[in-house]
Amino acid sequence: MAIHKGRGFACINYPIGMNLGGDPAQALVHSTPDGKFMVALSAIDLGQGMKSVTRQIASETLGVPVEDVYVDTADSDTGPHDMGSFASRGTHRVGNAVIRASAEARKQMLEAAAEELEVNASDLDTDGKGNIHVKGAPSRSITVADTAMAAQFKQGRTLAGRGIFLIPPSDADAETGEMTPVTCFAHAALVIDLEVDDETGDVEVKEINSAYEVGRALNPKLVEQQLIGGAWMGVSHALYETTEPQYPKRDHGPQDFNTYLMPGPGQIVPHNIAVLERPAEDAPFGGKGPGEMCANPVLPAVANAIYNAVGIRCDRLPITPEKILRGLRANGGARPQQVR
Amino acid sequence: MTLAVETYPTLREAAQALGDRARYLGGGTLLMRAVNYGDQSFDRIVRSREVDRTVRSEGQGIRIGAGATMADVLASRDLIALHSVARIVGGPAVRNMATVGGNLFAASPYGDFATALLALDATVQMADGQNLPMESFLSGRARMRGIVASVTVPRVGEGEFRFAKVSRIKPKGVSMMSLAAVLPGVGSGRLGDVRIAFGTMGPTPLRAKAAEQALRGRGLTDAEIEPALKVCCDGLQPADDELATEWYRREVAPVHLKRLLLGGRR
Amino acid sequence: MARTPLTFTLNDAETGVFVVPGSNLLDVLRRGAGDLTPKQGCAQGTCGSCTVLIDGVPHLSCLTLAETVEGRRIDTTGGLAGGPDLHPLQQAVMEGFAAQCGFCTAGMLMAAKALLDRTPNPTRDEVIEAISGNLCRCTGYEPIVDAILTASARMQGRTA
Amino acid sequence: MSSTEFRKDLFADERDDTLKEIGKPTIRQDILGHVTGRTKYFDDHLFDGLLHMRAVRSPHHHARIRRIDTEAAARMPGVRRVVTAKDVPVNLNTLLSLINFGRDDEPLCAHDKVRFLGETVAWIIADTEREARDAVAQVRVDYEPLPHVLDVEEALKPDAPVVNEVYPNNTFDYHGKYDHQKLRFGDVNAAFARADHVIEAEYQMSPIEQAPIETCGAIAAPEQNGRFVCHTNTQALFFSLGTTAKLLDTPSSRLHFIGGTAGGGFGGKVDSIVEPTAVLGAMLTGRPVKFAWDRYEEMQVGAPRGGERWRIKDGVMRDGTIIAREFTGFFDSGAYMRLSPYAIIKGTGHLPGPYSIPNVASNVYCVVANRTPATAMRGFGITAVDFSIECHMDRVAEAVGMNPIELRILNAYRDGDMKAHRRKAKNTALIECCQVAAGKAGWSISADAMAQSSLRGGGLGERGAIPETATDEEGRIGERRAGRTRDTAPSRQPTGRVPAGHAGQAVTAAPVQNPDMEIEIERIGHRIAAQQGAAPAPRAPQPPAGQPTPPRAAPPAAAPQSSYAPPPSPQATAPTYQQPPAPTPPPAPTPPTPPAASEPYKPEQPFSRGVNRPGTSRFLSGTRRR
Structure with a gap:
């Protein structure tokens, strides 16, 4: 028996969103009478943090405290149209729509404040703490709450905004495949260290070191959540998951979580992440969506590390102990590759 | 086909009430799943108010009430040898529910506790007073029409019982294979009447009798166990399932048996 | 359809419901008693989302025949916070970004909670063991384990 | 223990890190609800008199339905309604018809035949879930099993059973012309001929379950004023609403969909099946109805990530430079299309991965077989191809004896490089990711590799140019079924050329409706847009799509022998799907016109390939209906 250490690498890019466009997102923003802002979306929060990140985007754009913003998803009677949460389109498409809606609401807010302060709206700025002040003269200020009250009850003005972000539908060319993916690309590179048991084919992932470029970490903790959870899912896809162990035969398909395998809490892999931020021009504050791409580099990095450990190319997923053992039998044993 | 729940004061009465379309409720981990998924093979759930969760010494063995949960086993000092088995059944919530009696009926890939009891040569006491050795209980299990009242486990010497569960998910995963061995004489360097049982290597836990035979009179060294490893799948009936193929199970059974006997890694 | 009366204590409140025979406790808690905090993820006993405490120990409510909890005490997340004050576990999960969906x-x-009630100072492995029957698809588990250790430390007046 | 560091030193001059809220670790808005258990998922809405709906499912991969006998089921205790295909007003749809993509190919409930194991053939609505299950067991369906095909490449053979009559060749029809999506950039065959190494391999992804802990489900109930409310965990509220409106032939204004909070999704909650089913149940019974998948259905009936197969062939020089890369891909779409044809286009646009390779070709097939339909999953259209590419990169590194990270950096795309889809790369960061990851892992790479940058060296010479491209017309719709085409890989005998430099016009985001919606440039937090002239410039308005759009002019620069033709207009594409069209001769050669290569590819028509019923989208305005 021997345990063989292996190290593998992979790097990827990920196109954000549905690349041929035609996937609009809308947002509506309005203020309460006392200057809190409600954002209505039809985007879905399925755990990725849609409500939280759009709330931060609205707060930043409006220039008001994040506590004064609340995001409501998704009610088709009150929320405007949105295609949905998939293809990492949420941050990018919905985020842009929220910026537009919030920008318009901000404009109304500054005009209302300007009327109260008797200055030009273009001379005003927000401090992000609930105040609007004259640029360069912080003492000449009015609170957002008072502004909203004045707009509502004195000026007859709404502090509201609407936003849509659309990349119009296009197509791929039939002959050359020419197309405009339009969106930005997120990037990642990742090193996996693992061990392979050459008697059973069992693999134990020991460590992950990674670099993810996400445009901008709109909320660093949400990004971290995605990257750690996503890498776990990548390990799971690489080594465990399948609805059809005998693919393409449909026999013995798992029907519960006991036989549909995913690594448990006893298999947490230390994951050292570096987050890089190169803002994308058309993304909200430059942020690309980290949610989907984070699992992708793990799969090939695991396969490459297994080759490094025992000299077997595992080209069919998931890489089960059986596939490794069959490879070892075919090769006449482990053939460890160069130590990296 | 509305479900009925019938509750009886004693186990004996519950046993008498069982029939073709009834199932007895132990801890519920098997039965309630079947209920939830609309199993059409029964429409009566039979319960007893008499739930025996006691563990006590009895003669040469330890008697475990069939209603004892895995958590009860873990709480019993008498059953310290079986702690390694009870600990790997399900997660904590399942261990608070799953009973020793119920585990005897768990189909592959479940039934790790039954695998251990088979190696230990336990005796099953039915509610009607019948006593069955584990092996005959398991082989007749499919046709069984009674309720288990208790199980009696012979005492084993220190270090003579070994158990391993092979699962890809840690710490709680279902068995790809489980192995239990009783190794009399292990301390002396010469094995006596060895008993080895495999779980998830057939429709019920099964003994590896050829391997048992090959180990008799041997010591636990690489060379001396080699013949046993070669024949360890004789008499087993591994199959393809969601977790592994028959081929893989046959390939790694000797490896895991070797590790169990020699105390290998993983 | 015939229904069976059932009484139990749910998060300190005496609760009485009528149940359809064969119902599992999860359905009874959610639709009968209106406590929506336990969730159904599988109804097979394989995900742990429906975990409740019965007489202080964790059970899978989806695999618990409702009739068996007559007169017993059931605790759910609905009763975890003390009024407006969050339980330290809730606080730690919140601050530790230990939940996604x-x-x-x-x-x-x-x-x-069942772990910390019995083992106030668990090791990391004990925490892992305690949640081993509860699946999470989002987080990769590490933030959850960390949060539980943080809560334990705070409850013991330590810094994690 | 894991750790996270933020490398603020990298690309620092492109960022403004003084934003007030963006970049802060603000606690999640929904977290208090999560930890108190008060977050409301779809099933956390209580209705008095809730009924439960369960599906009767096919035990066959492929079978004709001779008869469905529901009498015994209807008499079972608690049963309120037996529902079959005839109760579905418009029992044919495709998910992306809402954006005019693809042909309606999928019934909500099978009626003539079943095409995959687990397909719905009827439903029971009963007072309790158990009663619904009991009645489901009493439905008798008389099936005539048909030959089935499970493997994607078997399904392409001439004698394979026809799985879905809407796609009689077992492939999605791309552009009304080919049985696959092509990508052609340069001339791979010429490059293979001069490469020092040619490296080929095949990769296979497994079907994977999204496995959210909360299964797909919906509760629908009559609301006041003849409307229906639907609480759903859909990942796409308006897909689900629009699909429901279409299948049930009801105005979308009668539907009130509430969602927005899902217990995980990962792509598995896009398909919009549970919502129309639950609303149908509520319409037929006038009662609140819950329809949700159990875990078995979620795993074996609900759509997985499909099992893609990819073959890659690389031409590589001794120094590790990859000069050609060719792909043959097979998407396992299952019995119905759903999102797979679109995923292929996303995947095609992604090729050849994050590398600058001067010659790229690919053929990708969206294959219909008697399998569970596939759908979206985290990494939509990309995960499997990335697995394949990155495994292949290691094979290449081994063949040329290079450090695998250095090989990637050598071939990495950089700002200004021309990509195979004929747009320039920008905002790249692959090299930096490679360098940082190598550093963190202590995997040493050469000083030269460490000195590289995404910002430098891109777009120089050939890297920034579109090469002359070899094209072919192989794989026309129906050719394979007729036995006239066997090869699936890109052609070895190209018949046409697209001149060097030929590229169309990029599509950009629609501009803001009014200037107030534009965030002030100094508040966007980065300097990219500022440097490049703010947000995308407003474009000339698109021609109204409702008017017939003429086929765009052929590229004036096309060489006389070129068979490179523009994508035909939707009118011209409407093929007869029952009979595969005979191969049409290449369009008449277009005479070359002097202003070479400047006439762009203009995607001026709405996204509409493969639609056989124009105007099916409820979200395109009246003027768009043709």
Whole structure:
């Protein structure tokens, strides 16, 4: 028996969103009478943090405290149209729509404040703490709450905004495949260290070191959540998951979580992440969506590390102990590759 | 086909009430799943108010009430040898529910506790007073029409019982294979009447009798166990399932048996 | 359809419901007693989202025949916070970003509470063992384990 | 223990890190609900008199339905309604018809035949879930099993059973012309001929379950004023609403969909099946109805990530430079299309991965077989191809004896490089990711590799140019079924050329409706847009799509022998799907016109390939209906 250490690498890019466009997102923003802002979306929060990140985007754009913003998803009677949460389109498409809606609401807010302060709206700025002040003269200020009250009850003005972000539908060319993916690309590179048991084919992932470029970490903790959870899912896809162990035969398909395998809490892999931020021009504050791409580099990095450990190319997923053992039998044993 | 729940004061009465379309409720981990998924093979759930969760010494063995949960086993000092088995059944919530009696009926890939009891040569006491050795209980299990009242486990010497569960998910995963061995004489360097049982290597836990035979009179060294490893799948009936193929199970059974006997890694 | 009366204590409140024979406790808690905090993820006993405490120990409510809880005490995440004050476990999960979709959280909290009630200073391995029957698809588990250790430390007046 | 560091030193001059809220670790808005258990998922809405709906499912991969006998089921205790295909007003749809993509190919409930194991053939609505299950067991369906095909490449053979009559060749029809999506950039065959190494391999992804802990489900109930409310965990609220409106032939204004909070999704909650089913149940019974998948259905009936197969062939020089890369891909779409044809286009646009390779070709097939339909999953259209590419990169590194990270950096795309889809790369960061990851892992790479940058060296010479491109017309719709085409890989005998430099006009985001919606440039937090002239410039308005759009002019620069033709207009594409069209001769050669290569590819028509019923989208305005 021997345990063989292996190290593998992979790097990827990920196109954000549905690349041929035609996937609009809308947002509506309005203020309460006392200057809190409600954002209505039809985007879905399925755990990725849609409500939280759009709330931060609205707060930043409006220039008001994040506590004064609340995001409501998704009610088709009150929320405007949105295609949905998939293809990492949420941050990018919905985020842009929220910026537009919030920008318009901000404009109304500054005009209302300007009327109260008797200055030009273009001379005003927000401090992000609930105040609007004259640029360069912080003492000449009015609170957002008072502004909203004045707009509502004195000026007859709404502090509201609407936003849509659309990349119009296009197509791929039939002959050359020419197309405009339009969106930005997120990037990642990742090193996996693992061990392979050459008697059973069992693999134990020991460590992950990674670099993810996400445009901008709109909320660093949400990004971290995605990257750690996503890498776990990548390990799971690489080594465990399948609805059809005998693919393409449909026999013995798992029907519960006991036989549909995913690594448990006893298999947490230390994951050292570096987050890089190169803002994308058309993304909200430059942020690309980290949610989907984070699992992708793990799969090939695991396969490459297994080759490094025992000299077997595992080209069919998931890489089960059986596939490794069959490879070892075919090769006449482990053939460890160069130590990296 | 509305479900009925019938509750009886004693186990004996519950046993008498069982029939073709009834199932007895132990801890519920098997039965309630079947209920939830609309199993059409029964429409009566039979319960007893008499739930025996006691563990006590009895003669040469330890008697475990069939209603004892895995958590009860873990709480019993008498059953310290079986702690390694009870600990790997399900997660904590399942261990608070799953009973020793119920585990005897768990189909592959479940039934790790039954695998251990088979190696230990336990005796099953039915509610009607019948006593069955584990092996005959398991082989007749499919046709069984009674309720288990208790199980009696012979005492084993220190270090003579070994158990391993092979699962890809840690710490709680279902068995790809489980192995239990009783190794009399292990301390002396010469094995006596060895008993080895495999779980998830057939429709019920099964003994590896050829391997048992090959180990008799041997010591636990690489060379001396080699013949046993070669024949360890004789008499087993591994199959393809969601977790592994028959081929893989046959390939790694000797490896895991070797590790169990020699105390290998993983 | 005939229904059976059933009484139990749910988070300190005496509760009485009528149940359809064969119902599992999860359905009874959610639709009968109106406690929506335990969740159904599988109804097979394989995900742990429905974990509740019965007489203080964790059970899978989806595999518990409702009739068996007559007169017993059931605790759910619905009763975890003391009024407006969050339980330290809730606080730690919140601050530690230890939930994403949140669907497993209520069951996870019950499994963790059962651990800390008995083992106030668990090791990391004990925490892992305690939540081993509770699946999470979002987080990769590490933030959850960390949060439980943080809560334990705070409850013991330590810094994690 | 894991750790996270933020490398603020990298690309620092492109960022403004003084934003007030963006970049802060603000606690999640929904977290208090999660930890108290008060977050409301779809099933956390209580209705008095809730009924439960369960599906009767096919035990066959492929079978004709001779008869469905529901009498015994209807008499079972608690049963309120037996529902079959005839109760579905418009029992044919495709998910992306809402954006005019693809042909309606999928019934909500099978009626003539079943095409995959687990397909719905009827439903029971009963007072309790158990009663619904009991009645489901009493439905008798008389099936005539048909030959089935499970493997994607078997399904392409001439004698394979026809799975879905809407796609009689077992492939999605791309552009009304080919049985696959092509990508052609340069001339791979010429490059293979001069490469020092040619490296080929095949990769296979497994079907994977999204496995959210909360299964797909919906509760629908009559609301006041003849409307229906639907609480759902859909990942796409308006897909689900629009699909429901279409299948049930009801105005979308009668539907009130509430969602927005899902217990995980990962792509598995896009398909919009549970919502129309639950609303149908509520319409037929006038009662609140819950329809949700159990875990078995979620795993074996609900759509997985499909099992893609990819073959890659690389031409590589001794120094590790990859000069050609060719792909043959097979998407396992299952019995119905759903999102797979679109995923292929996303995947095609992604090729050849994050590398600058001067010659790229690919053929990708969206294959219909008697399998569970596939759908979206985290990494939509990309995960499997990335697995394949990155495994292949290691094979290449081994063949040329290079450090695998250095090989990637050598071939990495950089700002200004021309990509195979004929747009320039920008905002790249692959090299930096490679360098940082190597550093963190202590995997040493050469000083030269460490000195590289995404910002430098891109777009120089050939890297920034579109090469002359070899094209072919192989794989026309129906050719394979007729036995006239066997090869699936890109052609070895190209018949046409697209001149060097030929590229169309990029599509950009629609501009803001009014200037107030534009965030002030100094508040966007980065300097990219500022440097490049703010947000995308407003474009000339698109021609109204409702008017017939003429086929765009052929590229004036096309060489006389070129068979490179523009994508035909939707009118011209409407093929007869029952009979595969005979191969049409290449369009008449277009005479070359002097202003070479400047006439762009203009995607001026709405996204509409493969639609056989124009105007099916409820979200395109009246003027768009043709």
